[in-house]
Amino acid sequence: MAEMRAFRDAAKDWASGGSGAWASELASRLGVRTAVLLEGPSDVAAVEMLASRRGRDLAAEGVCTVPIGGAMSVGRYACLLGQPGLGLRLAGLCDEGEQRFYDRGLSQAQAPHRSFFVCVADLEDELIRALGAARVEEIVQAEGELRAWRTFMCQPAQHGRPREQQLRRFLGTKKGRKIRYGHLLVEALERDQTPAPLEALLAAI
Numbered sequence: 001m002a003e004m005r006a007f008r009d010a011a012k013d014w015a016s017g018g019s020g021a022w023a024s025e026l027a028s029r030l031g032v033r034t035a036v037l038l039e040g041p042s043d044v045a046a047v048e049m050l051a052s053r054r055g056r057d058l059a060a061e062g063v064c065t066v067p068i069g070g071a072m073s074v075g076r077y078a079c080l081l082g083q084p085g086l087g088l089r090l091a092g093l094c095d096e097g098e099q100r101f102y103d104r105g106l107s108q109a110q111a112p113h114r115s116f117f118v119c120v121a122d123l124e125d126e127l128i129r130a131l132g133a134a135r136v137e138e139i140v141q142a143e144g145e146l147r148a149w150r151t152f153m154c155q156p157a158q159h160g161r162p163r164e165q166q167l168r169r170f171l172g173t174k175k176g177r178k179i180r181y182g183h184l185l186v187e188a189l190e191r192d193q194t195p196a197p198l199e200a201l202l203a204a205i
Contacts, residue, residue, distance in 0.1 A: 003030055004059045008066055011035070015068070015076050020085065027086050033062035034205055035081040037074055037092035037116075041067050042171075043123050045182030047093075050194065050202055053186070063205050071098035075105025082111045091115035091205050093197055095122045115204045117197035124168050124178065126195035127185040133163040139184050140170075148174075 007030060010023035026032070038044050044065045051058050058065065068077045071094060082090045090111045094102040096118050106113050119126050128136050140149050152158065152170050161169075171178050186198075 001059050004032075004064050007032060007064055011064075011066055011077070011081060012069075014080055015073065020080060023080075024086060027088065030059075031062045032064050032086075032088060034064070034089045034091060035077075035086075036063060036065045036201070036205060037068050037077055037081075037090060038065055039068060039070055039093070039095070039098075039122075040178070042178035042182040043067070043093060045179045046123055046127065046186045046198065047201065049183045049186040050189075050198060054202065056202075058205070061205075071095065071101040074102050075108050078105050078109035078111050082109045084109055089115070091201060093117055093119055093123060093201055095119050097121070115201075117200045117204075119195070119197050121168070123195075123198065124171055124181070124185075125164070126197060127182075127189070128164050128167050130193045130195045131185060131188055133167060135188065136167050136185065137163075139181070139188055140167075143180075143184070 003026070007023060007026040010026055014020040014023045036047060038047065044067050047065050048058065066077065066081070068074055074092075074094070078090055079085055081088045090106070092102075092115070094116055099118055102116055103113065106116065137149070140146060149170060152173065153166060158166050158169070171181050
């Protein structure tokens with residue numbers, strides 16, 4: 001896993017304008033065959049947790065989850081890691097509102113779209129709807145954040161909003177919270193509750 005993180009860091013450095021030599025060397029040494037392009041680290045946490053729950057070792061399978069830092073970067077990563085660059089197979093998740101960036105970026109990289117799956121708002125929204133607001137609130141309480149959650153709900157901007165939307169916004173209000181709950185929400189899922197885009201992605205890789 002540590003070596004896959006090194007490849008992930010090398011890919012990020014390459015996408016930021018650095019040399020691709022280290023990423024290429026690591027890909028060859030580690031036998032990386034698939035790059036899963038995800039918008040951020042909370043998505044990475046969720047995908048890796050689900051894979052672990054299903055008894056899969058993605059690193060051993062040559063699969064690396066890569067946070068790309070937002071939808072507008074997908075074309076850059078697809079060109080570097082996909083067929084024009086390292087020649088890796090590509091897969092991933094995207095948000096419905098940003099699908100156009102993925103369509104354009106994947107087309108530029110001549111990458112197939114069939115292994116990319118669309119979340120309605122984002123992955124957190126999918127997970128919250130799958131579990132239900134009451135179950136997510138139980139998880140928030142178990143994490144010792146009930147007081148923070150109640151304070152958040154008292155904010156004028158949250159009045160009248162559906163509870164699921166409030167929870168989704170709450171997860172993004174503190175650094176690191178979305179990553180932590182990416183693990184926790186997936187861990188709480190029953191098998192038949194897994195959101196369709198996440199289930200489809202895992203099956204595709």
